[in-house]
Amino acid sequence: MTAPQKRPLNPPEISAAAVRLLAERGTDVPSAHEIAAAAGMSRSAFFRRFASTGDAVFADHDTLLEELEELLSSTPLAPSAAIIVGARRILDHHLAQPETTRLRADIMRESPALRDRELVVSHRYERVYAKYLVEHADLEIWEVVALSASIVAIHNATLRRWLRDPATPAGTDLERDLSRLASRFLSRGIGRVDPASAGQVLVAVYDAGDAEAVLAQVAATLRSS
Numbered sequence: 001m002t003a004p005q006k007r008p009l010n011p012p013e014i015s016a017a018a019v020r021l022l023a024e025r026g027t028d029v030p031s032a033h034e035i036a037a038a039a040g041m042s043r044s045a046f047f048r049r050f051a052s053t054g055d056a057v058f059a060d061h062d063t064l065l066e067e068l069e070e071l072l073s074s075t076p077l078a079p080s081a082a083i084i085v086g087a088r089r090i091l092d093h094h095l096a097q098p099e100t101t102r103l104r105a106d107i108m109r110e111s112p113a114l115r116d117r118e119l120v121v122s123h124r125y126e127r128v129y130a131k132y133l134v135e136h137a138d139l140e141i142w143e144v145v146a147l148s149a150s151i152v153a154i155h156n157a158t159l160r161r162w163l164r165d166p167a168t169p170a171g172t173d174l175e176r177d178l179s180r181l182a183s184r185f186l187s188r189g190i191g192r193v194d195p196a197s198a199g200q201v202l203v204a205v206y207d208a209g210d211a212e213a214v215l216a217q218v219a220a221t222l223r224s225s
Helices: 011-025 032-038 043-049 053-057 059-074 079-096 098-110 112-136 141-164 170-186 208-224
Strands: none
Touching (some): 011 032, 011 053, 011 059, 011 098, 053 112, 059 079, 079 098, 079 112
């Protein structure tokens, strides 16, 4: 009777296995064959999937990026809310596996190559947010670039604070900071017009003698925004 085949690990499990192995071995860097074995893959399957050890360490981000892109493409939320929900989804993934998150942070401090790989991953998140904002928010291109980079920077800063102090309410901090960020770029009601709501009119009623004061207040509000 043949033994059942070991189930290949999914991307988050591959990352966890690679991170644990690297943490255990320290400066004695494991071979690709060892990482492949830990991930339940053959060496050939490993190299078909990953170009380097670093790719395996960050394999979970392939899944997260796909989920983020799908979430943003299908959400009915306004951009100011959608970017918070998306970033929170990524943060929750890291908080749900604290051991892997901490070990990965530890080994990255010792590995310039992995820190460089992390930058590549961060840029991939920026591109996903930028694509979404171009399609759903009426922003100048420099605003898209700045906002996309800032979303990722705030997420990373929140995660680093949590790593230093696990008692930090990371999710609350992230939502607060991203809400403040969104208010700088998206609080003016900027966004693509929903065709279903096009042509709707808002009517305000006020005393004729107050018209000048009302217009002055509107102008002041627009300037402050």
